[in-house]
Amino acid sequence: MKGTNLGELEEILLLTITAMGKNTYGYAIKENIEKRTGRKNMNLSAVHACLYRLEKKGFLQSEFGEATKKRGGKKKKLFTVTAEGKAAILEAKRIRTSLWDEISVGVAWN
């Protein structure tokens, strides 16, 4: 397994899923990110690829949810963040904060 380092999209995904709480399946996650970040036309396949990568790393776990007519009768796959996932975003946050702290300590911020 790769290390616990997170890519930018990976971090956003984990954060969004945590923030959304329920109904966390591929398309809804994509929509949610677009709404929150103001990004346009994110590619759904990119989100999928990332989700599966995170699952493989053990940061996400998934279970199949209900199927709707709008989905052509296909089941949703609901993702939830695992304990490792939580640890990973916290670690990411810690690294960032410490970096920011260093910046604010060491450099004059004009």
Next chain:
Amino acid sequence: MYPEPPKPARMFIEWLCSDGQFRDIPGDLHEEYIDYHQSKGAFRARFRYIISVFRLIQMFILRDRFKRTPFWFSYKLWRDSIKTGYRSLIKAPLVIGATIGLALGFACCLLIFSFISTELSFDKYHAKSDRIYRLIAQLTLGETPNMIASTNTAPAIALKEELSGVEEGTRISSLSRVPVKYEEQKEFYEDRIYFAESSIFKMFNFPMIKGNPKVALSNMSTMVVTESTAYRYFGNEDPIGKLLTVNGNMDYEIVGVVEDVPQNSHFFFDMLLSFNSLYEANGREAIETWLSPFSYYSYVLLDEGQSHDEVEEYLPFLVDKHLTEEYKDAGISVEYYLQSLEDIHLHSNHLRHEIGVHGDIKYLYIFGTIAFFVLIIASLNFVNLITARFSKRVDDIVIRKVLGAEKGVLITGLLIESLVLCSIAMVVAFVIALLLLPVFSEISQRSLNLDFQQHPLLIQVVPGLTLLVGILSGLYPAFFLSSWKASHLIHKPSNSPHRLNLRKVLVILQFAISMVLIICTGLIFRQQQFLMTKDLGFQKERVLVIPITNAEIRNSIETIKEEIKGQPGIVNVAATSHVMGQRRSGGTYKPEGYDQNQTVMMNAMSVDYDFIETMGMELAEGRNFSKDYPSDPENSILINESAAKEIGWESAVGKKIQPPSREEGKTVIGVVKDFFFKSPHDFVHPTYINFSERPYRALMVKLDAGNLQETIAGIASEWRSFDPNRSMDYYFLDASYDEQYYAEQRMSSVFSYFTLFAVFIACLGLAGMASFVAECRVKEIGIRKVMGASVIQIILMLSKSTVTTLLIAFVIGSPIAYWAIKSWLENFEYRIEIGLDIFLIAAMMAALTALATVVIQSMGVAKSNPVNSLRSE
């Protein structure tokens, strides 16, 4: 209801994601599609969906397998290759030639596809077509079994009543050509008129526009007409409730109007009369009996899931149960079989008494083979020219290699280029095919089209063919070129025409196939000509046939004959029971000296004193019927030479033959020379010619060379005075007799069209090769000219290899052509000898065309100033 994403893409992605963990992806894409559909419209939604599908393959499935995007999925490779493919097309006439050749080949395939697909679609428009079967019968009289398309009235109904798996049974009976009259206003002769039962509408899809299909035709003296027939008689008036008089004596009330019968049906009707109207003449019992004549077409509808084998197994029991005594006494054995409705159009060659003109699976095979050959020629041509063209790009390819392009990348690039060219060819082919469709429809006698809705297979055939040809013909040049080494940039590989390389083999193959086609076309034409000009044993020119349809005329035939003979412009008039080229009938006859059970099958016809003379027939032996011999009508007969031969008589005159209906024999008074009653395709059947035992069916009127219109008008007005209720019907014997050749004639014209295609494509290839070779040898030619070679010598040198090519092609092609045409000719009883001359003519034609092409192509190089070719470098 939500809109649906594009189906192929959806199915593909569902298949791709079918294994466990990715199962949610199609659903997510679906949802995205629907949101896009609502906010941005259908087009953007579809576009995005398809893009997503591609991204999925690339980003996710493939990456999973290959660790990185494989090179052949790289956008840049495709972009560059499409660009170079396009550029090479617009710059090089060689490539344009190759593409046009391929387009012609594709066009030919599209046309033939359309024909085959139409032929295969016959009768499939009926919703229950897979469950409908026609009952056919095998009648064995004596030794020879005869398969006929019709049966007696009883079995269809008996099957329905006795077997639980048979849902419905219906019968159709054909009326011969009869006049139909609407009051005193309109009268037409109707050919496509049948007796039918109400159940016909339950089994077949003949949508009723007016009237109730549940009860239509269930009452006596009612009829259903088609839309266009109704218009013919009544214009825009409502036809329901109107009365039509059929054959001058029966009134039928119109109770329904159905849509016209589609073109792809095995039988067509304009009018259907209620079946029970048949009871009126002789009562129900005379019709509904197992002893009724075998002239009814019976169809049964099986239950869903009912296997036809089970029903067929029951058929012998049916015969045992009902058809025992009478038939056995008459020495006839009957067997019934089921024929699937979908098979009727193409698989009815073995059946007699067919309901309409049917197709023949043989033509499908022949046309399919032609399409295949033309496509092969076009593809070989394409490979050849593309390879030639690519070898000019040695610099391009070698530099790419030096710069680090992998072999795989090069091959893929070249393959993509060939695909681009193929796609362009396919588009051009569609245009060509659409332009040629009307012509091809005309000669194939089908209304053909290239409608994707009517031929759903086209959706697979068009891209499939493009891909197949594109990849297969790209393979050789791609592998050939990518194998070049960087050193080739300095030392170019030789294009010496003396080496027997693959390209040369391809040219030889093309010409061999063209040669086969040319020889076959020539021989088909010759056979046709042979049959057309063959002495038929009677004169069919300027003979007017007047069918006799009612009893009054029949009874006063002698008077009518005399009256007509008195008219100006008439040479002779005769009455007959059977008209040449039309239906035959026959029976079993017992010649003198044969054992009690021995009989001979013969065709029978009844004629009068004037028939032999009117038809220009000749006697080989004996005399014609004559009024000088009062016993002739009762006791004398004529036979033909084949009959005498079949019976085994050296001299037939004076011998006796016993017809099935009589106790004692009739004496043969003469032997007529063999004549082709049906057509010269067939052998001459033994024929028994009687004097007026059967009722006459037609008058044969021999006209002189005078004004035909006037003479016919004279006869018609004479006819009126005998039969005021009906106008006279007539046709010319030669026209109706020759109609039988149409199928063969049409086939040969199709054959010649496609041969032309093939030869043209092959010449296109040859022209390309010739100019290419000349171009490669431009320096050599320049030096030769400087050394004093003349233009003629140069051209001779350049065309020398063409002659060898043609020779080899001829050696390969002729035996194949010989074998093919020999098996085709076996269909004919009378056929031409396959002469050597046609092979030589074909070879000459091919040689002339090919040499002319080469000479014209090399002329430019041969004539050019050597300075131009030598000063550079």
